Amino acid sequence: MFRLLPTWKGRHFPQYFPSLGTHYQLYSTSANCARILSNGAEEKNKEIDFEFLFQSCTNTHLAKRLHALLIVSGKAQSIFIGTRVVNLYAHLGDVTSSRRTFDQIQKKDAYTWNSMVSAYVRNSHFHEAVNCLHEMLVKSEIRPDFYTFPPALKACGHILDGKKIHCWVFKLGFQWDVFVAASLVHMYCRFGSLPIAHKIFSDMPFRDRGSWNAMISGFCQNGNVAEALSVSDEMRLEGMDMDCVTVSTILPACAQMDDILRGMLFHLYVIKHGLEFDVFVSNALINMYAKFGKLGHAQRVFDQMVVRDLVSWNSIIAAYEQNGNPDTALGFFGKMQSNGIQPDVLTLVSLASSVAQSRDFHAARSVHGFILRRCWIMKDVVVGNAVVDMYAKLGIIDYAHRVFEEIPSKDVVSWNTMISGYGQNGLASEAVEVFRMMEGCEDITPNQTTWVSILPAYSHLGALKLGMRIHGRILKANLHLDVYVGTCLVDLYGKCGRLDDALSLFYEVPRTNSVSWNAIISCHGIHGHGQTSMQLFRAMMDEGVKPDHVTFVSLLSACSHSGLVDHGQWCFHVMQEECGIEPSLMHYGCMVDLFGRAGYLEKAYSFIKNMPLRPDASIWGALLGACRIHGNVDLGKLASDRLFEVDSENTGYYVLLSNMYANIGQWEGVNDVRSLARDRGLRKTPGWSSIELNNRIEVFYTGNQSHPHCEEIYKELETLTAKMKSLGYVPDYSFVLQDVEEDEKERILMSHSERLAIAYGIICTAPKSPIQIFKNLRVCGDCHNVTKFISKITEREIIVRDSNRFHHFKDGICSCGDYW
């Protein structure tokens, strides 16, 4: 029995019986083998069971002693024994010793040559394998046999070059052998030449199970899963039973086709034929159920496994991680370690994602440390990308960037992860910068994920022209009808003020899920077209698309920006009663904003008092913002007190509060808030505005004096101010938070970043052409008023996007009707 155990179908025995493996090695292999081998000299004349020794050599050290013993015994000269040594070294991974032994064999036969070729293939030396076969065919007199070509063809599949060998196969008539033909099928599948593979497969006079499996896996590996499933149907019709290999190939195909019924039928087949004892089959079942989100089923398969390998553990960990159950995933990692299974890179990839989901900063450092100690970031790009993604998702973007820089050979996913990481953390300019660097790498081709990562950054910055360039490339790659890419384009055009273009794109992409609807509803909302948002929402319901919680955030804020109080209340009702969605803090925040902006301050306050969730800073912030607009200092004070109880770190709220005091000239209040903020070590976020000119993004900071065109810009602003004054402009000093002289206040207002950007736009573009700018904070009331005048004087359309919404100025009027 022991003689059969060490290798079973060419696999190393401990993998199948992990607990027995060490035991067997210790007692059977090392002890006996070492004893016999170390006494080699004395035992050379005794009758030694060499067969047993061959089976017992589990490392190169023992193999070399056996080899020495064979030489001493004079047995090494025989072709048979010599070739066995070649094979022994190959199985132990020492291909150099295999070759040395091979070279020492004087008279070689086909068995010897075949073994050497296989030795190379087994150890992934594919070029050497092909060269060795070539040597056999051309230089030696030996005729190849049925064992010669299959391993050689496997090597060809890896080096993507098989023409010569295929010619030899034909010349010698081996194409009729079922093993050789199946190997040809497999090789052509690896080349991606499915028609050739399928032709060879169809022409085979007899197809064994292995050939069917080769064809099915060929289709799967080329992403043609539908074809794979239909070949498996044909296989059944021809009366050929499936085995473990067939099933473990076909199960992932069911997952990809989203065909749970078929997947479960295969599972039934597995149970009926007792195939679940194969580790590959059970692993494939776990993975399939995980993709269907059926964690219970996956868990049951895992529980019933007799032998679990690393892939089994990785699969169950990934199953929980991918279905939003990071803590269970982490728990399984612990169990895996206590079972003595060493994690690999894929384990760590799932782990990184788990800790990011559970927002466990401490565990994140441990995961990173674990990877660092093993230098896996150097070894495998996937694990580096996973760490970058982990830190980005946790908002520790500096660490993410540091790890990104350490990845030695970045692939497209590395770049995409870094771009979307910056984007998701609100750092759009950094995302654009990384994309620019990526474009400088010749070996990196952007893909669908790249577009989905970079387009939101462009929308955020209002960089329409740069975004349109990407649109062109997307059209070329024929990706514009992809739901996610299409939705990003809708968002881009919508956020850059091109609502018509956004709408026509929206009608082109599939509208079966809520993603694209949410985008188009939100775009209309931030432009103050609340009514259109409502109409779109009704259309969405009519088309039978289920709204989600994001839909209602977009919708409620659309109503809020347009003053549609009744519609907003109706939406809030529909969300709960008809769609069964529990409102989150975001939704409550929108409602407070809705009432507050419209001037129903008391209603907003009592709404807060009655809400079932504990109000957070965003809720009190919304109330404070409304109090600022409507000048209700008392309620504003109350809101800010509550606000600072829950969040004393957000500088934006201090600005809002001091703004409110400044508005009514209460300079003491302003100073109090200032010193409060200073005591807490907070600094105001510097205001900046950007404008896109000649495919570059120019950024202006408030009070900027260092821009190369600074002088021209201020001169332009002075001319404009003079003209505005003649048309009745009176500066509103309440937006100046400093208690200084009026002249100084006017100068401060003039240096607001949005004004600098508009003036620079006027200087740099053709008369009467439209101007679009972006501001990182909210536009101040005086700048809003000024922009109306400028649009009239210069006869330009001016679009200003701030952190809150769009302002579309034309002929001295703003689309928001001064309601924002």
Place this chain on the structure above:
DNA sequence: TTAGGGTTAG
């Protein structure tokens, strides 16, 4: 005594 076809990924 040498041979083909299989599961997990950011």
